[in-house]
Amino acid sequence: MLITIHNNQMNKIGFLSNEAPGIPSFFNDTWHRYLAEGAATFSFSVNKFKNGSLQDYCQYLNDQAYISFRFDGQDHLFSVLTTEETDDVITLNCATLNLELRNEQVGPLVNASTHNIQWYFDTMGLISYSQISLGINEVSNVTRTINYGGQETKLARLLSVIGNFDAEFEFVTELNDDGTLKGITLNLYKANDVVSAQGVGTWRNDVTLYFGKNISEVRRTIDRTQIFNATTVKGADGLSWKNSEWSVKNEDGREEFYKRKGSETAYAPLSAELYPSQIQSTTRDIWIRKDFETEYKSANEMWGYALSQFKKYAYALVTYEVSAKSQLVSQAVGDGKPLSIGDTVRIQDENFNAQTGGLILQARVSELEISFSNPSNNKLTFSNYVELESGISDDLEARLAQLIKDSTPYRPDITSTNGTQFKNGTGTTTLGAHIYFGSDTTETVADSYEWSKDGTVVANAQTITVDASGVANKAVYRFKAMVAGKVVASQSVTITNVNDGTSPINLVIDSSNGYQFKNNIINTTFTAILYQNNKEIDSDGTKFAYVWSKTNADGTVDTAWNLAHQTSQKSITITKSDVWQRATFDCTAEPLN
Template sequence: MQITVCDKNLKKLTALNNDFPQMLSFSADTWHRYREDGVSTFDLTVSKFRGGKLHEDIGLITDDVYLKFNFDGDTHIFAITNIDEDDFSLKITSNSTLLEFTNELANPFESTSAQTIAWYMEKMELLGFAGAEIGLNEISGNKRTLKFDSQETKLARLKSLISQFDAEFEIKTQVNKSGSFKRYVINIYHEADDSHHGIGKVRGDVTLRYGRDVKGVQRTVDKTELFNMGIFTGANSLNMGDYVRSDKDENGEEEFYTRKGNIAVYAPKSARMYPATLRDGDNWTRKDFQTEYTNLNDLAAYAFKTLKAYAYPLVTYTVSIQSNFLANYGDLALGDTVKIYDDNFNGGLILTARISEQIISFSNPNNNSLVFSNYKKLKSQISPTLQTRMKEIVEASIPYTIKVATDNGVGFKNGQGQSVVTPTLTKGNKVISSGWRWVIDGVIKSTSPSYIVKAADINQTMVLTIAAWVDNKEVASEQITFINAVDGVAGAKGDKGDVGPRGPQGERGLQGIQGLQGPKGDQGIAGEKGADGRSQYTHLAYADTISGSGFSQTDQNKAFIGMYQDFTVTDSKNPADYRWSKWKGSDGANGIPGKPGADGRTPYIHFAYSDNADGTGLTVTDNGQRYQGYYSDYTQADSTDKANYKWIDRWAKIEVGGRNLAQKTSKEWSLPYTDFKGIANTCPDLYKILIDGLAVGDTLKSRIVLKYTDVVPASGQTASVWLQGSGDVTVWNAGRYNDSSRKIISGSGEVVFEHEFKITADHLKNKCWYWQFRTDYIASGLLQWKLAKVESGTVFTNWSPALEDVRADIDSKADQVLTQEQLNALNEKAGVIQAELEAKASMDTVSKWFVDFQKFVKEDAAGKSQSEKDLLTLTQRIEVMNSEFGDKVAQWSFLDDYMRAGNKGLVIGKKDGSSSVRVSDNRISFYSAGKEVAYISGGVLRIDNGVFTKTLQIGRFREEQYHINPDMNVIRYVGGN
């Protein structure tokens, strides 16, 4: 896209173009078009530098120039209204309308007679002052008696006038061949109704579907403006007393009417559905309207139109579309009407909607967007019988599940006790009534609704199979293993053992009485010189955060303590000198008061750690063991007796999710994303994240590996990336996927994003999030990602595919109706039938097939031999013709290749004779070293040797490389017409 910068005469001064390095470039451009206003705005940022140097044309962009570009065959001109300049760029704001439309005022005006819209526009000077003309006018014959009481801008007056004529408008710019301004053309359309479409057209080729093009649909029902009886009065006390009309619905029931002699218009169907009171009698909800209509037909049309708009609750819809939708429908325009499907509403939701606003970015099409209005709900054309059948099919696809409960667990000791087992059969969220069979070792023990397992019947272990039966068919089964542990019998007392070997030397005895003082000895050997007698000091300080903010050397109420040691008595005031750690948690609830201690005794609390619940193998140092023990006494030394400690499971609150809520993830690197323009808010789409199964208070953990290659930040900026996501209902409001922390990237490398947040009620308003990487100021480079996992829990688990992806992969292995077991059975049955048919086939048929096959082989061999001879003959003939009949041959020679045309066909090949192709009237042959290795003739392709790298299809079966394991091939049934 090229944007021309022009002077007031639309003469070109310079241009902006991102495709040419010598021209000024632009970014962050937003062209916002409004259907209702007939105008648009254009904002963009122009870089002052190109190739590292200040561009010489940047000084030509001032507040008195215009911007011009062509789009879809139309010229668009914008007047600059604001420029914000810094060291690196110009941020420009511009409007599409002339300054007169937005700055000049239209005075109050009144007509005493009905006039056309063209008359009003001329009399109120809405055309000539701006060089504007009326082009298309679909309401040229309509007349109104109108009054405008207040002063307003001419743009506001134009919109008001168009509205009172029940019309829509657009302003087109026309230029001369020289590029200079010619005129503005105002096209006027009848507003959209059952007979007119207004601006744009009905796009029957565009259908938006939830999950593919649509992120979500929000439906709002409002009855605050509802009424079903209206009194409408025009100018000079004109009323509906002499007017008769009755409108019926599609079932022939009267829905709106007015009777002769009655000035009111009624909506009886609405009154029955939404009565004004709960008592019998007058249940009409009435509103009165005063208008300036002087014609009874115009007044009646307005009355019925208004009553139809408010006789029923006002239902509004808000549709959020996927960012990649417009890439497939780039020709959508303002006013176009499209269809929207969403199956997440009862009975399905089918809407039509018009494009009321259009947002276009030339530098970053991913930012393109649409705003819809004029939503209209359509009735489904699917018959009730078919809808019921579709629901039955959906119900049939939901598997049965058995949930089992026991009143005494599954473990016993010494044959004592029993446990009552009670099953429940469910299908989705529904509890299904069923029969039961209880099976042990292949024997049906009972068919009751519950079963008693007795420990006395269990020899070490017992497997109980529970089968659910519906309509005399087994629909699900479950197994439970019960255990009976038995203590061994005490053995007899053994014989007295032999005398053991001599034990080790005992401990040293008590020291004897000290002897008398001996005489003074000689002076000893001098020791080594000691270090300087310096005193070491420990320094403490306090802070609010681990980085030392809120530093204080006296306030011990702060949450973090810092410490360092040196030989200086003065405390440092630099937080960086301290090593910080959290030493004070939030205040807890008051503890249970302890018992009074003995006078003068100091209590001690002791901790120990073990990998075993009973404390076996305890240590007094914490090495990450699962269990922690504690006790208190008045002895300072820690006990090594595990019985003294009370043991607790430190991991009891750890929750492990494991289910990947992100859809269509992979352990392989994604395709590279390279669409960077050096601007903020460039967002590569990642995956759809389901919110299924989450509850308020759950911890959502996300992990993804990002690889960045040759990333170059925009000039003067820092390139960064983080995780974000919009909700399908809340979009970017409260309830969106919480943003992760930002990571700075440059050059090449890998980073791992590990992010978590708590689920709130706002999050659960959505059915899913649309996950993205948000990147800022990446001028060039590429991003790839893998091993994405989003799960509920308190610890990260290894990557695994989403459950829905696994199911889809399984479903793709067989027909959607047939299970694998059914396919195997059908294949076996088909094999038997085939064997029987072959056995019954007559010998004549077999003989005929054998003769045909031998004929094919002979013709194939002959054709191959003849093809090789033709190639040799053609080569020889060309050599002869070159020397003797030069005017009868066409020959082209290149450095390594040649092409010759002769009577036996066209040959293209290598000069060294390594390979060639010959095309004749009945055969295409491929040669290697003069030998035919493949040909196409008579509808048959014959190849001596070949390699298919991806797929090969024969009939209705296709063989291909398995996408999960490249060392395995699979054969799929692909169907046929």
């Protein structure tokens, strides 16, 4: 990622990059995009010194600067809001949109007529003086009567006007080749209604996210504290709807909401059946009532409002919170594009609603947090959850089953026909490689096996015979099992050779919390324990050096992890940051004297 630094005239005066040699780097960066506000923030830090010398570019990182970068084919421009500086580091906190929108005030608006949204923009000067032009406008034919009684920032007023028109919006920035601002376009979309209007973003019907693959947690909360199923609505100047009637039936043909002529109250009878106001009532008063006073000027508008409130509060409020894995933010999904702000996707979790085929949600990407220097900090937030019926097609069920199968690990095991210890350089043993799928007790035969001795490949077979003459003191034998061209499991065993008069030392790795974990909840402490003559030795870890190593799920050595743990430690703590799906940890102990 190349970050451009501009001065207050938008001229390019410097660059930052973590990839290009010779260009200053950055760290602790977070680009936070918001759907509701149509805006974004960007914060990052840079080191002031390099090789002991103060860097020239630091003078440009100030409160007058602008920051820009290009991502996914689109320009993004930020102005600096605050700067934080220590002896060694400068941190900039930036935001999109210009100072006029964020800081300039707009006064009251007295208005008695209905107008379109362009009229409100022009009358209050919300965008005309801010280098912002109106682009897509899906609510151009909608009119509203709106008044404002006080002062607020132009940005707050702009958000309010757009909200009154039931719209969503995005700002699209375009820069000239020389880095100067070409313009900002405000696009308006009909607000997402879950049915026909998408709003900002794209309906990604090519994407279904699954718990355990790219979703780490689903949380469902059911709240019945705000339920009501009877209401009387008053309109402007006490307008009554007594002489009007309406009725709404559900898809099963049952009357779900109604108001009878001559009555002042509307009812939600199916809700009252589910949530009666009293368990027992001699008066049959089963209704939970909540009344409203509105400014609507017609009975139909009042009924529309009552109906919207019933649909929100006549039944228990079910909310969801879905946590996505950090890789999903930049990962190509579906037809090959990463998710973007506003996109609508499906989410499936078979741990809910098991009787009906699992939970299927429809949700939108409402926030994105992207770190270019540390993608593990990426975060994606969903909103606008809608629970869908589990009418899963056969091909989708097959796809789900395959995804679950693909994410289930194999368990490795090594057998030996004559133990793992030779005496006086004589004897043989046959080592066998075995794998088991998930919790299966029946062995899976891999497509191929590979054995190595101390890191050197020695055989491509399921079994290997080890002769004592080939083991001086000890040797580590490891196998890899391949299925469909992928390494699915690996394990190692140490073969030792001892001479008479020398009791061997055996190393055992103890885990404080077991060796298998679920739902990516991993937290355990490995301790290397040495035994000689059936007694533990070096319990305080002062006589031997303990060096740990890690092998990834695909059988490759994790060099970075090994370098970070090359200092002698008798015990190490393992968390989810150390393991992706599966890993093998080994420890060697060497005497210090």
